[in-house]
Amino acid sequence: MAKDKDRIQKHVNIVNRKASFEYQFIDKYTAGMMLKGTEIKSIREGKVNIGEGYCVFQRGELWLYNVHIAPYTEGTHFNHEPLRPRKLLMNKRELRRLESDSQEQGITVIPTRIFISDRGFAKVEIALAKGKKLYDKRQDIKEKDVKREMDRAGY
Template identity: 40%
Template sequence: MAKKPDNPNYKVIAENRRARFDYAIESDLEVGIILEGSEVKSLRQGQSNIAESYAEVKEGELWLVNSYIAPYVQAKTFGHEEKRRRKMLVSRKELSKLWNATQREGMTLVPIVMYFNHKGLVKLKIGIAKGKKAQDKRETSAKRDWNRQKARLLKQNG
């Protein structure tokens, strides 16, 4: 019999797979996000992209910039902008921690995954990250290839 999922409402909406390749993520944080009704409906259909987006602390608030949420077809007159800045919800203590982290040289806030949590609310996991150099990316790629090859050999011989 198939195992039941722990949270039946948990659903990944969008994932930034490139973030783990391009950045060395030091820590991550779950934040809420303020959305309009048509945006939530569009997210339930899975029409979004956070691959080119980033987060920034501006004027004492945390913002998600350049994230794409497709327009909801049924919301004709009360639709939303596709790539607007969206405010994220975070405590003051966490906000100051994020601001201090971004003030260090080379550090940035990168969205990793957007999902519906167990209560059905949209959450975003952002990471405090530092950009990788080309050499680091090659090492990551070589290590991943070696692990695949090792698993293949173990499967054949064992």
């Protein structure tokens, strides 16, 4: 019984670290997710991979694709598919603005973070993003190295 309580976390924060390296974020939004019962249990265990995830508009609705939520270990034959598309829940006004902004060339919508809200709901933070060029990535690495050296020197 004690092992079960250790396995399930109250505060979950799963971050897509690769996204900040590959993309420049223009705007961020928070959206709810339509999940099945075993999916929320797997999220609370922290068994989620959002590294390859992306969002697509279909008939005015926003869908989250290619996010792997591992099957729940205690689940029965009602367990969920790990890579199934999930509908994101947002205000109509936000959806319209996001859809119009994402129609531009080179702009995409990607998930940056999955977390559990204070009320216990699973939320996903999505970003309107533009892909970085190679020289932008080099500049970010250079800035990170300079900051690390400054911290080591005690400035």
